Amino acid sequence: MTLLDNLREIVGDAHVLLDGDTSKYDHDWTGNYRATPIAVVRPASTEEVSAVVKACAATKTAIVPVSGNTSLAGGTYAKDAVMISMERLNQIREIRPDARIAIVGAGAVLSSIHDAVDAHNLVFPLTFGAKGSAMIGGALSTNAGGSNVVRYGSTRGLCLGLEVVMPDGQIMNLMSELHKDNSGYDLKDLMIGAEGTLGLITSAVLKLFPKPRAYATAMVAVPDFPDALTLLNDLQAATGGLVEAFEYMDALYVTDHLTMFPKARAPFENRHDINIMVEVGATAPSLADQLPDGTVPVVTLLENTLAQMMEDGRVVDAVVAQNEAQRREMWERREAAGEVMLIRKPMINNDICVPVDKVADFFQRIDARLATLDPDSLHTSVSHLGDGNIHFLMFPTKGDPQHIDLLTETVENVVLSLGGSFSAEHGIGLTKKPSMARRKDKVALAVMRAVKAAIDPDNIMNPGKVLPQTN
Amino acid sequence: MTLLDNLREIVGDAHVLLDGDTSKYDHDWTGNYRATPIAVVRPASTEEVSAVVKACAATKTAIVPVSGNTSLAGGTYAKDAVMISMERLNQIREIRPDARIAIVGAGAVLSSIHDAVDAHNLVFPLTFGAKGSAMIGGALSTNAGGSNVVRYGSTRGLCLGLEVVMPDGQIMNLMSELHKDNSGYDLKDLMIGAEGTLGLITSAVLKLFPKPRAYATAMVAVPDFPDALTLLNDLQAATGGLVEAFEYMDALYVTDHLTMFPKARAPFENRHDINIMVEVGATAPSLADQLPDGTVPVVTLLENTLAQMMEDGRVVDAVVAQNEAQRREMWERREAAGEVMLIRKPMINNDICVPVDKVADFFQRIDARLATLDPDSLHTSVSHLGDGNIHFLMFPTKGDPQHIDLLTETVENVVLSLGGSFSAEHGIGLTKKPSMARRKDKVALAVMRAVKAAIDPDNIMNPGKVLPQTN
Incomplete structure (x- = not known):
């Protein structure tokens, strides 16, 4: 039996999409990354995800998870890979108002979670422009930020428990509903922000908060x-x-x-x-x-x-x-x-973070550098200023890769000179891999590679994302 | 040159303690675990910690980190091991009131951090009974909880950045001062709560909060x-x-x-x-x-x-x-x-967590079970009730291991029947390893072992703690 036959048997023919049917999935929001996957598979349950992963693992076929596909960093680029779409795992399974938790599937759309908990006079405070399409699985996988982090923290801080299908297809149950639960290594936070390279998040326990009156x-x-x-x-x-x-x-x-x-x-x-x-x-x-x-x-x-x-x-x-x-x-x-940013091309989307008291310095320094490097370029900024998180969009006069690299590195240099980070909330994906190679602590990179090799020895989970090949 | 000569050369003769000089370190707070270490080494800097770890790694000598030694789970038991005491890494290196951060060494005593930030009208909200002895390195390594978690979260949520000496002696710099910094796997949170089994925390960036008026x-x-x-x-x-x-x-x-x-x-x-x-x-x-x-x-x-x-x-x-x-x-x-709990022997210290609305159920169910299993036993409870975290201390009428195991398992059964956790905030150490083997998700245990083997292949970092040998 071929892999595709196997997948059809697991999820049904209607949920194994090929060729023309994959057009919704074959490019990301920015349109910078396009690839036709081997197939898009749409499992309806954790058990089906597990079976699909086992089938892919048996043939060492690469797997790329996709939920709302609103990545700004190329996280869902799926060349020579089976895409596993979480869209049918969209159940809001339980809302427990007294315990202030919601238990949801990875495919639950952010705004549908907002609406469901609003009925209980509660909020799930994660919010950003793409909330009508983005799903919680992707938000967890990138540790998404957004506009309310200044009060409530990033996605990581809003999640109490996870269920994850591991690279061998086994289901890891970390679905704690507790605020104190020290029982070994913090695998929940290791999976959050790993962009699907260590396993596939299928369910989560989310923290809710009283709705402001x-x-x-x-x-x-x-x-x-x-x-x-x-x-x-x-x-x-x-x-x-x-x-x-x-x-x-x-x-x-x-x-x-x-x-x-x-x-x-x-x-x-x-x-x-x-x-x-x-x-x-x-x-x-x-x-x-x-x-x-x-x-x-x-x-x-x-x-x-x-x-x-x-x-x-x-x-x-x-x-x-x-x-x-x-x-x-x-x-x-x-x-x-997210829409306005696409108004000009070429565009460089710098998702960066500096200490809140260094924002003025950032703009002064980068303006001085751009006056030399590309005086006629434009830039615009939309920022979560309360976190020091700047979305610094540059519109250079030239789109060649060398020029774009030069400007990107210039931004990174200024950010690092101010004690900031080259990556705040959009994740690494493909876009920021060169920055990871240049800027991330070398020992940390080596530890990440060791963890990846230990958990996903055949490198089938979202291969090529997050970790640069060399320092 | 022997290992001890090597260690003396790194930290100076006065800071390699042997035999009788190690009595302060050879037992924990409960007195349940006693062992004389090979030596206690007291490095004065991260570089010295790194050199000490390299020396131990070269001879595959086990390392047990110790800071305030207030563990309640046997986390510092050091048979056939070199203890590395963090007590000289006690500097509060920087307090930046505007950015609301403190940068401290692992050996900084909790109450000394409290006092230092109080001068700036700020608080570091982690607090518990042992605050006058406990050091931040140990608090981070166990993801300590305490009395203010209901408002501010556990130690994990209070830490922005870490410096860690890895099992090969390399220094991993994760000293971010930012509230948004997504750059690869969350190694900070992997190290927090790992009880020194993956590396030695040497410095941290801590979050501060306005002092209530x-x-x-x-x-x-x-x-x-x-x-x-x-x-x-x-x-x-x-x-x-x-x-x-x-x-x-x-x-x-x-x-x-x-x-x-x-x-x-x-x-x-x-x-x-x-x-x-x-x-x-x-x-x-x-x-x-x-x-x-x-x-x-x-x-x-x-x-x-x-x-x-x-x-x-x-x-x-x-x-x-x-x-x-x-x-x-x-x-x-x-x-x-912490002192009152030692009033009777034998004592079983159950550090457990249940949903806040299940506390009454817990006591009803456990009382019913104890009426059968050990009707003349006593128990007392001091609890962080706002988190559902109960310190349920049992004083059984018999101290034999079988009876203690029976009562411990009974508590675990009741806790798990209520959706709780067998371990809330004291960590696993040695005490809770049998509970880990019995209660933790098997897939999670396998992933933890894979991570441990990848990061510490020679198993020299606090060996024998946290991870049970078998399921």
Whole structure:
């Protein structure tokens, strides 16, 4: 029996896609990576995933997992490989409001998890622009970040337990629902962020949080980055750490957004260089509940902080959302970044992180370097500024690989000179492998290779991703 | 040159301790494990640790790391091994208040970190009874928990970066100071909680938090466990999740504490079965700052919650700390547990975790089992109730290994029937290896062994700990 026959027997003919039927899967969001897989297999259960992996392992066939396929780093490139799509493992199996957990399949779409837990007055706080397509399996595999990390942490911190199909097809059960569970090596966190190179995540236990009873959301323009940091720190102090999102957009992003979405409104009447979207979420009634005079304390705290900073000349413009529609408008502008970023070619997408107090230094240094290396290039930034995580998009005047490498290395040099990281939240995939080879600690790389060889000795799990071949 | 000569050359004669000089190191806190090591070596820097490990690796000599030696699971038992003490790597190298990080050596004592960051109006929230002896290296190696996990998470969640000396003596630099840094496998979390079996943690980057401007602390007696959970949930709702500690002590613990510390005061005039110490910490001025009438809002929130529950018959007694001295008294009673637990022999120390809503079930089921298996045995519990983490101490009438195994397995059976874990925060060490063999997922155990063999092929790092030989 051929491998394909075997796969058809496991999942049924309708769920082994070949040739033309794989077009949805054969390229990623950026369109930078294209390859036709041997087949796309769509198992309906963990047991079917296990059987599919065993069939592939028996023939040493490469496996590439795919869930929402919203990777920005080429994580699902599948040349000479069987793709295993998690889309049918989309069950939200259990929501336990008292224990504040949800048990979900890897194929559950992020926004469907949001909707399901909202009904219990809870939130699963992982959110980013692609939430309508991205699935939790991919989010876990890349340890996705997004806009609420400043308050709730990355995906890793939002996951209590995992189920993983290992490279030999065995099912590893780490589905703990507990907040304290020290029982040997932390294999859960080893699997999270491994981008499918060590095993396939099939289910997860997720942490839920009380839904804020009130939000205070604003667009704020500030003269310089230190003023933005003051805004963040003053708001954290005033609210006791309730800032949920602190997002930066530059002037070019605001312009590009309006170009792509002509019906949208500009955030301010005037153009500003540093535009911040800030959101505070309050759960305590003393902060969230409306007072007899119609005001809401958490909104008043935000307004007072902004008024004081305006008086000090550290805020130049501010608009506080007056209702949910205005709040949604602010979020939609921010979350359109994944589409707006594709407006120009060639584009270099630098997903980097620097200490929060080094953001101004980053822009000064990189501008000085670009003035020499490619003075006519453009760049735009959308950033999770509260984490120091900058999506620094460069539009160079030349698209040849040498030039792109030169600019990428230049960004890395500036980032590392500031104690930052060349990779914040999008993962390594294929795109950042050269950066891994150049920048990652050599001992750590050797340990990673040893772990990979021990767990996946035949190198069938998402081969060629994450780990560079040589230092 | 012999190994000992080599070690003396690396660290100096005064820091290679032999025979009688090793008595401080040759037993753990419980006194259950005793062994004289080949030598105790006290390196003064990461480079010296690296050189010592290389010397041991060259002769395939076993290495056992030791920091504060407060393990409750036999983690530092060192037969036929060189102990590497981290006590001279005790520097608090840097505190960066704006970035809210501290960079410390593995030998930094927990309370010295607390004191150093307090000067900056910050907290490092990891705390437990042994904080005056325990060092951060050991806390990281066991992923220690303690009393503030309900708000701030375990040690793993409080660490941004690590430096680790690997089994071949190479230094792995994972000293990230960033909140988002996805660059390959999560080796930091693999090393945390590995109890020194994969490498020796020498330095760490720790997360700091704003020091609460006000605490509201109380001892509360409730009729039953569901009432305790209501108290926790109501307080979390009223304060927006500011509960920092939620600790349970049973009546026998209160009695034993007074026996051991006759000058201490009882928490209440009357004896109660379920005594809770609760603490709320507020940083926002609107909750923490004294009002003109002399009250502090967060204290009022606690008092109102308790008053309402008393009216409902769900709180039977409560004492709110009126000043810092009374607050300290409550904490000292709780933190004496490590000493009070040694009051009777034989003792079985079960460090277990169950879902927070299953604590009452646990006690009902285990009491029913003990009534058959050892009706005259005693037990006492001190628990991080907010996490479902119970330190269930049994004092059986017989100390023979078969009986102790029977009771331990009985506890495990009850715990697992409730979806809990046989190991919460003390680690596996030697004590819990049989439980690991019986209870841990078999696939996970096999993956752990593969990782161990890949990283430490000669099995020299804390050999015999954590991983059972067979399933």
